[in-house]
Amino acid sequence: MTNIIEIKGLSKTYxxxxxxxxxxxxxxxxxxxxxxxxxxxxxxxxxxxxxxxxRPTKGExxxxxxxxxxxxxxxxxxxxxxxxxxxxxxxxxxxxxxxxFYQDFDENKAYGLLEFMKxxxxxxxxxxxxGMKEKLNLTLVLSRNAKVYILDEPIAGVDxxxxxxxxxxxxxxxxxxxxxxxxxxxxxxxxNIFDEVVFLKEGEVYLQGNAEVLREERNMKIDDLYxxxxxx
Amino acid sequence: MFNENLPIxxxxxxxxxxxxxxxxxxxxxxxxxxxxxxxxxxxxxxxxQRSYHELExxxxxxxxxxxxxxxxxxxxxxxxxxxxxxxSLVNSFIQDMRSLGFDLEEIVSIIDEKMREGK
Numbered sequence: 001m002t003n004i005i006e007i008k009g010l011s012k013t014y015x016x017x018x019x020x021x022x023x024x025x026x027x028x029x030x031x032x033x034x035x036x037x038x039x040x041x042x043x044x045x046x047x048x049x050x051x052x053x054x055r056p057t058k059g060e061x062x063x064x065x066x067x068x069x070x071x072x073x074x075x076x077x078x079x080x081x082x083x084x085x086x087x088x089x090x091x092x093x094x095x096x097x098x099x100x101f102y103q104d105f106d107e108n109k110a111y112g113l114l115e116f117m118k119x120x121x122x123x124x125x126x127x128x129x130x131g132m133k134e135k136l137n138l139t140l141v142l143s144r145n146a147k148v149y150i151l152d153e154p155i156a157g158v159d160x161x162x163x164x165x166x167x168x169x170x171x172x173x174x175x176x177x178x179x180x181x182x183x184x185x186x187x188x189x190x191x192n193i194f195d196e197v198v199f200l201k202e203g204e205v206y207l208q209g210n211a212e213v214l215r216e217e218r219n220m221k222i223d224d225l226y227x228x229x230x231x232x
Numbered sequence: 233m234f235n236e237n238l239p240i241x242x243x244x245x246x247x248x249x250x251x252x253x254x255x256x257x258x259x260x261x262x263x264x265x266x267x268x269x270x271x272x273x274x275x276x277x278x279x280x281q282r283s284y285h286e287l288e289x290x291x292x293x294x295x296x297x298x299x300x301x302x303x304x305x306x307x308x309x310x311x312x313x314x315x316x317x318x319x320s321l322v323n324s325f326i327q328d329m330r331s332l333g334f335d336l337e338e339i340v341s342i343i344d345e346k347m348r349e350g351k
Binding site for chain 2: 164192194211212213215220221
């Protein structure tokens with residue numbers, strides 16, 4: 001198995017606060033990996049380094065053999081943890097925007113996903129509910145034929161119906177050629193879609209492994225393991 | 233739907249076994265595709281694949297390349313499955329009853345009584 005993402009001894013310090021401390025991870029191609037931890041555990045910092053938004057203080061990061069930058073941005077499709085579209089846009093404008101920006105954007109896939117999400121391309125962004133915005137953002141991100149998808153809290157704050165649609169879209173989009181990194185603290189809702197899980201605690205990798213092996217070894221659900229590690 | 237503290241692939245195997253024993257899926261029937269079952273259960277496709285693989289190792293299903301996964305045609309294998317599911321249920325029942333202090337005679341008489349009531 002080839003590693004699509006390699007992280008070695010990664011640390012990130014904001015002034016005096018350590019956000020990540022000596023994180024090392026190797027992620028295989030074709031896996032769905034859950035990055036689990038409460039708020040402030042370093043999940044978003046890790047993702048911002050992988051997407052080239054932040055620079056590491058120490059350590060090395062490689063995505064498909066390259067350091068985060070222009071090349072990796074063309075193969076990494078990233079869903080930030082907040083809405084990234086302009087309010088004046090209609091859904092169609094957002095699709096055109098992505099089409100202009102990314103060579104690997106598949107317009108037909110986007111229309112198919114929009115229909116699945118029950119979104120209309122004439123809708124205005126500022127009229128969308130939080131759940132609808134999340135569904136639109138995910139539609140755009142999944143419509144790229146990327147090697148790596150990085151989804152930061154894809155189901156945070158959405159209602160159960162939207163959550164199920166988002167999970168279905170993620171599962172349907174999965175293929176062996178691409179890798180998915182998903183951060184969440186809503187472990188119970190998402191644990192069944194992970195091949196591997198990584199527990200981040202106070203900026204360090206506390207535990208990582210195959211989700212099924214961990215269930216078998218610990219005789220508990222990943223959700224219960226999460227509660228054990230991070231306390232109630 | 234997956235609440236036991238067991239690996240998901242085993243829970244999915246058990247789910248399919250139950251469907252076979254209950255006759256919801258009959259011998260020779262095609263199982264749902266990995267992708268369809270993965271969407272239905274909201275589970276990683278690799279996990280479904282593993283369940284199918286393990287069921288194949290137990291000779292309950294077989295894969296036809298490019299066609300899909302099918303339930304065995306062999307009636308005896310399904311009968312055996314039914315037997316083994318029954319005996320594991322009964323065994324765990326007996327174990328539970330014993331741990332409550334019932335002896336074999338008492339257990340039988342309780343079952344006997346219940347079965348009569350049920351009629």
